[in-house]
Amino acid sequence: MAGEPWKTIQQRWRDHGRVMLGIALVATLVAGACQYGTRLLEVPEHGAYDRALNTYLVGRKPSSHVVVVAIDQTTLDRISKNEQLRINFGNWPYTRTLWASIVQELKAAGAKAVLFDAVMDERASDESADLGFAQVLRETGMPFYLGMATNGNAPSLPPVDFQAPVPLATPEAAPPVSPPSQDDTFPEEFEDGPATATPTLDAQARALAFPASRTDGQPLPELLYMSNQGRLEPRNPVLPIPALIGAVQGFGLVDTEADTDGTMRRTRFAYSDGINTYVTLPVRMMADLLGAKEVTFSGRTLRLGERTWLVDPDGSAALDYGGPLHQRYPMVRLIEVLQDWIHRKKGEPLELAADTFRGKVVIIGGTTPGLNDIKATPFSSTEPGVAKQAAVMETFLAGQFITRAHWSVDLGIAFLAALLSAVLLMTARWAPLEVAWPVGLVFGLYVLMGWVLKTSHTHVLTAMPSLAGIGASVAALAFNHLVANRETKFIRQAFSHFMEPKLVEQMIRSRQLPRLDGENKEITAFFSDIRGFSTFSERFKEDPRQLVRILNTYLTTVSGTLLHEGGCLDKYIGDAVVCLFGAPMDQEDHAIRACRGALAAKAAVEALRVDFRQKGFPDVYTRIGLNSAVNFVGNFGSDQLFSYTAIGDGMNLAARLEGANKAYGSVIMIGPRTYELAKDHIEVRELDRVRVAGKTEAVTVYELLALKGQLSPEQQRTVTHYHEALELFRRARFADAAAVLEAEAARAPEDGPTGKLLERCREYQESPPEKFDGVANLEK
Known part of the structure; x- marks a missing residue:
């Protein structure tokens, strides 16, 4: 099969x-x-990728390396509603004195470094606030990294020689801070003091640029933007306020690196304006944390100091966000940090846990829509922009970036998908x-x-x-x-004019066409019949339609089991079913298929009998005969009516075996050739040796009981005792055979062959045959 x-x-x-x-x-x-x-395919690919991120790269524990200090709506509200805070720090954007306080608190709390996802390129109205902030950065020594923006209108910076001494003019000391206010907590704005030395343009360029190169000679991504005329125009870094040059540990790009649909999925780490190279803010911080003096791209590798990360060949990589910002990172409100700074000044207990910032990288950024820093990520269309900086830093510290598979892998998978689709659909x-x-x-x-x-x-x-x-x-x-x-x-x-439609469809599916002029081939023939069908039909002479419905149900049940095993329905003769296995399509296992089909038909009819009994219908007890032999198969009939069928002695024997079940009390009787072909797959009982009318040679017939290994212990015992009695019977020891059969009949009274052989033994005991050779004659 x-x-x-x-x-x-x-x-x-x-x-x-x-x-x-x-x-x-x-x-x-x-x-x-x-x-x-x-x-x-860019849009559908982005969609599939975003769904995959949301499905497969979420659910991890909050980061233990990065803490986000959020400038959220609660912070904005509480500062604006607190008169003292508002006097000292103003409303958003806050004076630099607030950031000085935050830096002091984070330093005291043990933070490793601070990344501020913002830019400070406009001087405060009171320059002393800028100078005071720079002074606090120098005094605390806190590694503080600030963003820098780019703009098409910004002037280009002079080229930087990273091997030359740093041309940075050291600002003079900031003016002294005025005495604290009456609550001894909030400093006033810094007073005017002596002018400070302004860093030269070369010094400012040196502070913003960072060495970056590719070992393969390929250029770094350019700082470009799309102009209103639809042209790509160069962008240049916007200089931060001079007071922070030399005070801030480093500057990095914080421009939105969005895909064409506006979603932030990737980062490119380093850029060039054609004159100098610049790195993104997380790269700038990480370089210092690792003691790296430059960032190098080599093939699919990004190197900072002794550490490397896999990236794409163009030097970019996709971000492993790990989930929405609030789920992936510990979040602390800016107002909470400010309150702890106040508590620390007053010597009061702190609100935040002592290890909240200890040894961790702190990222400060806005999380409320009012700050205009809401971006689209694969997880949300309204995610805070600081999520990108956090994802890059987390990956630098303890993860790996998402890289693209080589184009050959993608094409290979595409080809396999296409080939599998074509083969599967064109085959099935x-x-x-x-x-x-x-x-x-x-x-x-x-x-x-x-x-x-x-x-x-x-x-x-x-x-x-x-x-x-x-x-x-x-x-x-x-x-x-x-x-x-x-x-x-x-x-x-x-x-269609020569064969039944179902047979035609069967051949079409298998692409095997029979010889219409006939051929000799070995097949297994199936015959089945309902016991006492004449009496059965007599009950419905007043309601023939009901008889038709019942008969159709029966024939459909039997036929379905045979077709399932690959049988070819030859014909229906009233209640009788004739089926061929091994024709018109060649089937090397036609005998096995026929045995399976017969057993399945028996089981299906048993279930149908139960249903009919419940409905008050007559019994449809069915007998089956199987025989394998070489028969002549082809189209037979007249010009008016013909059909594909088989003729030969093998067909005749199959029909007689079906009728012989009555004499032996069996249900399925099979001929010797069927047994020979299927014996390794079935369980049988040898019933007798019989001689067909017109033949002198006796053949052994068997009762088909089950598929191999499915015979119950009780059935095996019955078969063993039957064979023992059959051997005694053939030796004309009828009394001994009857004794064995009587004992078995008492134990298994429902076994038909045992009862029938017992009847024959008793008959021969009473009237011994004149000439006994142990062979029965099948006359019809």
């Missing part, structure tokens, strides 16, 4: 293998052009599969992408392989329905 589908598959591969390969290749090329040429040609496969393919590719993303932080494309697979599926379906249907139509038209 398993061999036939495989032969069909092999035949279809031989016939259409080149077409399958061609479809897969064309579908892959088209999908590749859409991905790499027209970029039509099954309508439910044609509908379900494209959906299953896309889902399977999504699961594959998610698994690779989770296990290796590698982004494997989903949209391009999906398009290739769907395109190949459509082409395969077109082939099936436009080409294969033409072949089917031809076969159906050519043979």
